[in-house]
Amino acid sequence: MTVVAGIGPDGRGAGAVHLAGRIAASTRQDLLLCCVVPDAWGRASATSGADADWRRHLEAVAAEAIAEARTVPPPEVRVDAVVRTARSVPRELVAQAERAEATMLVVGSAGDARMGHIALGSVSTWLLHRSSLPVVIAPRSFWSEPTDRLERLVLAIDSDDGAQAALDSTTLLARHAGVGVALATFGVRRLPAFPDGGGRRADDAVYDVWREGIDALHDRAAALVEAAGVQVTDRFVVVADSWRGAVDKVHWREGDLLVMTSSREGPVRRIFLGSNAPRIMGQVPVPVITLPRR
Incomplete structure (x- = not known):
């Protein structure tokens, strides 16, 4: 290889x-x-x-x-x-x-x-x-000592389709590198500021449903990762009012590699970034690997 x-x-x-x-x-x-x-x-x-x-x-x-x-x-x-x-x-x-x-x-x-x-x-x-x-x-000016190695794969997921497409490749890479996998979902939430508070209450209800779905997605993904013989080291659901704010909530390690998947709108066996991926990619302080759609 x-x-x-x-x-x-x-x-x-x-x-x-x-x-x-x-x-x-x-x-x-x-x-x-x-x-x-x-x-x-x-x-x-x-x-x-x-x-x-x-x-x-x-x-x-x-x-x-x-x-x-x-x-x-x-x-x-x-x-x-x-x-x-x-x-x-x-x-x-x-x-x-x-x-x-x-x-x-x-x-x-x-x-x-x-x-x-x-x-x-x-x-x-x-x-x-x-x-x-x-x-x-x-990343710009990335430097690695001869003794440095990968320490963790951070898999970004936001749907069952995206998770399933990336899990096989991610767990295979994790096994070869002898590292664990962290599951991460990034989100941007800008709360409405209506005087009567109605918009905020409606947004809370939508967010609660979204969060329940993401937690269930992480449960399913974690079970599949561990079934492949790879440890799930962390689970992050990070939400802020900007992509930078969400990314900054993660405790990144120097040996991390962020794994991102292609958009479901892209062609099979090709990489095709969705609208959010470049925004996240531009904020993280670690290398990023993008997987073709399978």
């Missing part, structure tokens, strides 16, 4: 290498470093001229980035590397990952993300709408 980490020819994506190395060491997988040199003009067959000279320069820089990246993963992880030239960087990353029969594809966050948080760039956005493989995104 192989984890693929995508890095840029200029060395961008170091966080992805650190995270991929941690995951590979935790799950006893190999690591493939994949650097794609963009070919904006679609002339990969050109062997002379200014465009070819520039491409050779980028390939040389990419080779240096790969050499440096090889020093990052824990020493017990077997590391291979490829450098490719392609018009579409994310499409080539997926092609290389599929060729390697990878279990997941790890990429870094956009450069404008808050330190320690995630922001989607052009590559990660493409992957999170079209990839057939699980995609892991490292």
